[in-house]
Amino acid sequence: MYISGIGRTKFGKLDMTLHEMMVESVQKALDDSKTDLKNIDAIFVSNNLSGLNQGQLHLNSLLATILKLDIPIIRVESTCASGGVTFYNSLFSLSKFDNILVLGVEKMSALSSKELSTNIGTTSDKKLDQKQGFIFPAGAAMIIERYEKKFGNVMDELALISLKNHNNGNLNKNAHFFGKEVNLEKIKNSKKLVGKLRLYDCSPVSDGSVSIVVSKNKKDKRSVKIKSCEMSTGPISLSLNPGTSMPAVKKAAKRALDAADMKITDIDVIEIHDGYTIVELITMEDLGLCKPGKAPGMIRKGKTKLKGAIPVNTDGGLKANGHPIGATGLAQIYELVTQIRGEAGKRQVKAKTGLAHNIGGMVGSCVVTVLEGN
Amino acid sequence: MPYVCPGCKKTWMHELKKCIRCNKELKETKPKKLKVMHCIKVIIPSLKHPDVPYYVSQLKDEHGNLYFKKSEEALKPGEILDENN
Structure with a gap:
């Protein structure tokens, strides 16, 4: 299985409808793949909140209407892991089809923060979390507390993660925060939202769409091989996970690396789902980049920067590239493909292999994908 | 429960x-007794919880079961809540 084409919109507060964003990313991915729409056998659509945010469900049929198609189109939802889970699902269809298109889209910016916070909250457990006022930033703040209790202060390192991702995002013209000047002082002095969690430890509210063309056979030398894509699930409520590690992440990563017959040290570039900076930090440990408690040291030494031993979130990650929920997992794959092809411009790193980590909840769904170039 | x-x-x-x-x-x-593991102050309002700040604590019962609990006042980590009282 190969990725033959990628396309995306810019991420951010966009003056575009769901329809417009989808059409733009689809067109760009088809152009990149040099594939005509008539040669696409099926489409998989990733979206989380359109039912609540726009009052628009049945996106698969909406897409059929817009693209004037009658092929199978399937919509998948798995909160922030919607992109990864859709990608995972789509690959099974290649036993039947030659070329498929995987599309992610989300429109988030048009709502008030109260409405959006409520809508995003519906992806947590209604009884255990929502009724008790639990929100995801509170979960991130709890993980920071636990981590600091176990391994010592970490807020300076979280600020370095935020700065790294903003620096990378400033090399990515499609990123939500492209062109925004951010420094350590600004990050450290940003408003505390919940517990120790600062505004600049959080990913933004973004609109955007990404499309990926996946083909059964290799199309040309720009095609990138899907070595593996594996998934794990876990409890929907963070109340059921008291640790500083996410079991579903460890399981999905092991499955994906085993299926690719690779070790984490064989990976050249990584996209981590940094919805919050603390998640990037603990995921470095869950992926096996270092032992528990050692990620802050790696951060201080700059090992995950563009010129570091293992660059993480070269596109800016969710923190600076943006987090249009349904498109996020596919944006990670978009970046890995761009890096592996050697088309990342000023943020280019030396990469033949890449790994994407996409999670939903904390952590109820996790998909890990491994890609390899020629 | x-x-x-x-x-x-x-x-x-x-x-x-x-x-x-x-x-x-x-x-x-x-549960008979619940131990406060964490207590986090929330200042982000939502439609269901418009009044901020409030507190969300993680509690652990004598069998190791975990819960979230919303309160208007901060609970002290390490504190034991006696559910019989």
Whole structure:
């Protein structure tokens, strides 16, 4: 299985409808793949909140209407892991089809923060979390507390993660925060939202769409091989996970690396789902980049920067590239493909292999994908 | 409150009538003591929780079951809440 084409919109507060964003990313991915729409056998659509945010469900049929198609189109939802889970699902269809298109889209910016916070909250457990006022930033703040209790202060390192991702995002013209000047002082002095969690430890509210063309056979030398894509699930409520590690992440990563017959040290570039900076930090440990408690040291030494031993979130990650929920997992794959092809411009790193980590909840769904170039 | 299977002793935090593994009827249990593990101040309002700040604490009962609890006042980590009082 190969990725033959990628396309995306810019991420951010966009003056575009769901329809417009989808059409733009689809067109760009088809152009990149040099594939005509008539040669696409099926489409998989990733979206989380359109039912609540726009009052628009049945996106698969909406897409059929817009693209004037009658092929199978399937919509998948798995909160922030919607992109990864859709990608995972789509690959099974290649036993039947030659070329498929995987599309992610989300429109988030048009709502008030109260409405959006409520809508995003519906992806947590209604009884255990929502009724008790639990929100995801509170979960991130709890993980920071636990981590600091176990391994010592970490807020300076979280600020370095935020700065790294903003620096990378400033090399990515499609990123939500492209062109925004951010420094350590600004990050450290940003408003505390919940517990120790600062505004600049959080990913933004973004609109955007990404499309990926996946083909059964290799199309040309720009095609990138899907070595593996594996998934794990876990409890929907963070109340059921008291640790500083996410079991579903460890399981999905092991499955994906085993299926690719690779070790984490064989990976050249990584996209981590940094919805919050603390998640990037603990995921470095869950992926096996270092032992528990050692990620802050790696951060201080700059090992995950563009010129570091293992660059993480070269596109800016969710923190600076943006987090249009349904498109996020596919944006990670978009970046890995761009890096592996050697088309990342000023943020280019030396990469033949890449790994994407996409999670939903904390952590109820996790998909890990491994890609390899020629 | 947790629901325990008298057969396999597995615990569910959701109200289910029967154990999916042993098909035995689940028994609801009430924790006697809850230990405060964390307490986080929330200042982000939502439609269901418009009044901020409020606090969300993670509690652990004597069987190791975990819960979130909303309160208007901060709870002290390490504090034991006696559910009989």
